[in-house]
Amino acid sequence: NAGVTQTPKFRVLKTGQSMTLLCAQDMNHEYMYWYRQDPGMGLRLIHYSVGEGTTAKGEVPDGYNVSRLKKQNFLLGLESAAPSQTSVYFCASSAGLSNQPQHFGDGTRLSIL
Amino acid sequence: ILNVEQSPQSLHVQEGDSTNFTCSFPSSNFYALHWYRWETAKSPEALFVMTLNGDEKKKGRISATLNTKEGYSYLYIKGSQPEDSATYLCAFPSNTGKLIFGQGTTLQVKP
Numbered sequence: 001n002a003g004v005t006q007t008p009k010f011r012v013l014k015t016g017q018s019m020t021l022l023c024a025q026d027m028n029h030e031y032m033y034w035y036r037q038d039p040g041m042g043l044r045l046i047h048y049s050v051g052e053g054t055t056a057k058g059e060v061p062d063g064y065n066v067s068r069l070k071k072q073n074f075l076l077g078l079e080s081a082a083p084s085q086t087s088v089y090f091c092a093s094s095a096g097l098s099n100q101p102q103h104f105g106d107g108t109r110l111s112i113l
Numbered sequence: 114i115l116n117v118e119q120s121p122q123s124l125h126v127q128e129g130d131s132t133n134f135t136c137s138f139p140s141s142n143f144y145a146l147h148w149y150r151w152e153t154a155k156s157p158e159a160l161f162v163m164t165l166n167g168d169e170k171k172k173g174r175i176s177a178t179l180n181t182k183e184g185y186s187y188l189y190i191k192g193s194q195p196e197d198s199a200t201y202l203c204a205f206p207s208n209t210g211k212l213i214f215g216q217g218t219t220l221q222v223k224p
Contacts, residue, residue, distance in 0.1 A: 043157070043202070043214040058211060090156060098206030099145040101159030 002026050006091050006105035013081045013112050021076040021108050023091030031094045032074035033058070033102065034066060036087040043090065049074055050097065081112045117205045119215035126193050127223050133189045134218040136203030140184035147204040147212060148177055148188055157202060160188075193222040 004025045013019055023032065033048040035058075045058030049068040063085060065077045074093075078085060088109050092102040118137040126132050138146060145164045149157040161170040166181040174191045190197055200219045204212040 040216075042216045045211055048211060092157075097210030098212070099162060099164055101147060101162050102149075102157075102212065103159070104156035106156050 004091055004093055004103050004105040006089075006108050008108060009106065010109045011111070013078075013110065015081060015083060015112060017081050018077070018079050019081065019110075020078075021089055021091075021110075023074045023076070023093075023105060024072055025074075025091075025093040025103070026072065027093060027095070027103065028071070029093035029095050029103070030071070031097055032068065033092045033094075034064070034074065034076045035090045035092065036060065037090060037107075038087050046076065046089075083112045086110060086112045117203060117213050117215040119201075119203055119218050121218060122216065123219040123221070125221045125223065128194060130193050130222075131189065131191045132193055132220065133187050134201065134220075136186045136188070136215055138184050138186070138203070138205040140182060142208055143181045144206045144210070146179055146181075146186050148186070149202040149204065150175075150199050151202055151217070152199045160201075188218075190220070193220070195222045195224050198222045 007022045030051050034046040035043045044060050046064050047066040049055050052071040055066045067075045088107050090107050091105040094100045094102045120135050147162050148160040151157040161177050163179040168179040170177050177188045179186045198221050200217040202217045204214045
């Protein structure tokens with residue numbers, strides 16, 4: 001029962017480097033989300049997708065890009081990493097947008113030096 | 114801007130105590146109310162999705178009630194155990210369906 005799988009689990013980057021976080025779900029969910037979690041800030045939505053080929057901005061989208069080329073995958077990209085992007089990133093998926101529970105991955109801890 | 118408020122921010126109880134905490138949300142344009150349990154170093158896990166006024170859901174020793182007219186939900190834990198120690202999040206969908214999460218109530222159960 002894989003559910004939602006995030007890779008990598010940890011990463012350290014230097015300022016200005018780029019990287020892509022991968023999220024994969026095996027539940028055939030239409031909806032996928034990327035959140036960041038910072039101390040005292042709770043979970044904040046970065047971007048989300050309501051289906052294959054679609055993406056939309058969340059609460060804190062600046063500095064990130066996303067793609068949903070396949071239904072099961074949702075990629076989060078950092079083009080030029082900044083120290084302010086040091087955070088724990090969670091991916092989630094759900095069968096419905098508001099009335100179905102979200103299923104979360106284990107998170108990716110990202111540090112930008 | 115939607116505001117989802119949870120209280121208290123943190124709670125320390127002894128093993129065996131029963132406890133409850135509150136989630137407040139806008140009472141207009143209600144779609145659903147979510148509760149999640151988030152253990153340290155793990156990912157949030159869905160407990161309940163509540164959609165009807167007066168709804169009451171139960172999962173083991175944890176139960177939740179919903180009052181959509183006054184905009185609040187209570188989460189109850191009966192006979193708290195150390196393994197119940199976690200942060201409990203509620204979340205409310207905005208008018209575009211995206212979940213707005215509260216800051217959470219962090220529960221610590223002492224043996």
